[in-house]
Each structure stands twice: as C-alpha cells, then as structure tokens.
Amino acid sequence: GAVVSQHPSWVICKSGTSVKIECRSLDFQATTMFWYRQFPKQSLMLMATSNEGSKATYEQGVEKDKFLINHASLTLSTLTVTSAHPEDSSFYICSARDVQGHEKLFFGSGTQLSVL
C-alpha cells in the first residue's frame, strides 16, 4: 500500500515552545491530508483538513492559531503546535488521500508529543 512518512515519531519539549510535525506522502501525491489527535484508549479525533495550496479547514473547537497547518506541496503537510502546554500532550497522526480521489486514507506512524 501507499506510504505516508511522519516525523518525528516522538518529541519532548518545554512548555511555551513550538513543535513542528511533518507528514509526507512518499509514493503518491496527496491533494488532501488530515491531522488527528488521539488520547490514550480513545479513537482518533479529526483536528483539521489540509488542502494543497489553500488554508486548512479546522474542526469545531480546534484553535487554528495554536495548531498551524501548512500544505505547501502535494507531498508535504506540516502541523506546528505553537506555545505548547502540557494539555497539548497527545498522539498526533496524519493521513493522506491521493490525487486520484480514492477514498482510501493512508496514515503516518504518529508523533507522541510530551510537553513538560
């Protein structure tokens, strides 16, 4: 199947700093990428939909100024958690859909963020 690379796989940072997470589609072009967060023993919660070359669409309750999303190319989307706080500690996962419009989504391996 298609490969989505997510980096880093884990990060520890101090409160107040910003953290950038990268999501790359390695063998296909992705017009749309999705960012999820997942708390322990819970399902994935969609944070935002990222479309190449346009502004991201955020789900209700997700602060767009705190979770900055950039989808500058068909193979790369980034999520920046700005001024991170301990409550932002979570597992963040990206997924990508290819340009052919297939309904299948392929997921990155996730990033565990711990804010001290």
Add this chain to the structure above:
Amino acid sequence: QKEVEQDPGPLSVPEGAIVSLNCTYSNSAFQYFMWYRQYSRKGPELLMYTYSSGNKEDGRFTAQVDKSSKYISLFIRDSQPSDSATYLCATVNEKLTFGTGTRLTIIP
C-alpha cells in the same frame, strides 16, 4: 447519536478462535467502509476496504457490509497473538468517520 457506533471492548479470545468485530452507522449516505488495525503508539493500518453490501475476503479477514441494517463486521479466522490490537471501523461521506475502536487481545 454518534455517526458510527462501535463496542470498545476490551475483547479477549483464545488463539485460533474466530473473532467478530462489529459497528453500526446512522447515515445511509455512507458508501465506503473500512477497517483499520492500530497497534499501540502506531498509526492505523488499512486492513479492509469495501464499497457495497456483501462480503469481502482477504486471507484470514472477512469484511461484511449490510447496508439495509447499517451494520458492518470484520471476522478474523484462526486468530493469532499478533492480531492483538485495536480495530477501528470507518466510513466515508465527505470525510472519514471512525468508530471508537475495539481493543482485541488474542490469548496464546
């Protein structure tokens, strides 16, 4: 009412048993149905993908969709300890909607 309902478990079965995982959904507009497997601290992995009502088989896995009752199932035959994971059902309309996931443990 949640769009996709899934029993969170946990579910424990002995090795070799047949596992049945189920979800219900509320929106008849959903057309695509998927099952993902997620190991701890990993991203979900697509297991099965179906479009219409009926069965789809892939090795030990069978996905079943009944659109008339809005019911989707995943069966695992000859279950192995390596099948221990969280299984998420998902449907697609404008966006992907997940069930809460079922934690499955296969006991050797």
